Amino acid sequence: MSLVAAGASRKGEKRKQNEDAWRIYLDQPHVERAGRGSLFVVSDGVGGTGSGKAASWMVVDSLLFYFTAPADPFEPGPLLQQVLKRTTENLCQLAATDKAYTMAGATLALIGVLPGERRGYWLSIGDSPIYLERQGIFHRLNPDHRDARGKVTSYVGMPGHVQVATRPMRIDPGDRFLLCSDGVREMLPEATIRTVLCDGDDIQAIADTIVLLAESAGGDDNATAVVLHVTP
Numbered sequence: 001m002s003l004v005a006a007g008a009s010r011k012g013e014k015r016k017q018n019e020d021a022w023r024i025y026l027d028q029p030h031v032e033r034a035g036r037g038s039l040f041v042v043s044d045g046v047g048g049t050g051s052g053k054a055a056s057w058m059v060v061d062s063l064l065f066y067f068t069a070p071a072d073p074f075e076p077g078p079l080l081q082q083v084l085k086r087t088t089e090n091l092c093q094l095a096a097t098d099k100a101y102t103m104a105g106a107t108l109a110l111i112g113v114l115p116g117e118r119r120g121y122w123l124s125i126g127d128s129p130i131y132l133e134r135q136g137i138f139h140r141l142n143p144d145h146r147d148a149r150g151k152v153t154s155y156v157g158m159p160g161h162v163q164v165a166t167r168p169m170r171i172d173p174g175d176r177f178l179l180c181s182d183g184v185r186e187m188l189p190e191a192t193i194r195t196v197l198c199d200g201d202d203i204q205a206i207a208d209t210i211v212l213l214a215e216s217a218g219g220d221d222n223a224t225a226v227v228l229h230v231t232p
Contacts, residue, residue, distance in 0.1 A: 001173045003113060005040055006204035007226040010211045012183055013219030019045030020181045020224035021056035021106070025063065034067035036074055037114040040228050044107045044128050044181040046155050051104040055091055059106045059156050062087040076112055077166065080123060084108070084156060084164070091157030105157035109142065109179040111228060113171055123166040126155045129185050131178040131193065138194040141169070177228040180210070183221030187214040203227050 005026055011018040025031050025039040043059040045052020065083045066076075094101045107126025114120055122130050124142035131140055143165050145154040154163035176197050184193070188210070196209050207227045214223035 001118070001171070002231050003038060003228060004203050004231055005226065005228045006207045007042075007224070008204070008207040008211045009222065009224040010215050010219075012215055012222050015219075015222055017053060018222045018224075019052035019056055020183070020222040021045075021053075021060045022179075022224050022226050023060040023063065024226060025067065030064070031067050035115055036067055036071075036076070037112055037120070039063055039066060040111045040113075040177070040179060040226050042109045042128050042179040042181055042224055042226050043156075044126070044183075044222070044224070046103070046105045046107065046126070046152050051095075051101040052106060054101065055104040055157055056106040058091065059087055059108055062090075063110075076114065076121065080110075080112075080166075081164070084125070084162070088157050088162055092159055095157070105155040107145075107152065107155050107181075111177055111179060118171045119168065120171045121166060121168045123164065125162060125164055126152050127185075128179065128181050131180075131190075131197070133176040133178075133194060133197055134172060135174065138190070138197075140190075141167075171230055173230055173232040175228075175230040178210070179226045179228075181222060181224040183219075183223035184210060184214045184225055186221065187217040187219070187223065197227065201229070203229050 007022040023041045043056040045056040107128040109128035110123045210225040211223040
């Protein structure tokens with residue numbers, strides 16, 4: 001099997017800037033040399049302040065250390081936890097030294113695919129969803145870290161305990177995954193997301209369409225989508 005992925009992001013009609021970030025760690029030279037598989041990531045800045053943009057990009061870019069940090073033996077779970085702990089510490093230190101970053105924090109939705117095997121895992125912090133469509137069944141994989149008022153209860157950069165949800169999973173040919181920010185989830189019904197996710201084999205067009213639909217539905221928030229297709 002092989003992996004095909006694409007991402008897209010739009011500011012939305014009602015936001016001054018885009019505080020979402022995304023990365024696809026798939027075929028870059030340092031990723032291939034590491035032999036640790038692939039990562040697909042979406043992060044959404046929290047708090048509605050300018051510091052959210054800095055935080056989300058710090059989160060997705062920090063995952064470069066997943067491929068470069070010494071790890072013998074290589075264990076994806078502990079290594080990811082180490083990377084995210086360091087990122088949280090860096091964000092907290094930034095918030096303590098610069099008032100402009102008092103609310104610097106970001107969600108994380110991540111899929112990892114292990115090399116040469118039909119195994120992977122998902123990991124999430126916050127409210128950015130991860131969806132899977134497999135053999136006609138579409139559902140969300142990760143929990144939603146929000147309280148009854150809709151406030152995010154866990155995020156990277158949060159002082160104190162950061163709640164992380166993660167689970168191993170098998171990877172099957174034909175699987176389609178969507179990682180997105182809440183600007184997609186809140187603007188589009190799941191039925192619409194599923195229809196677009198399964199519409200053809202142009203993965204970039206699918207990602208572009210999802211964020212465009214979210215924006216045209218009102219664009220209340222930034223909208224970001226990363227689509228992953230597991231091909232035979």
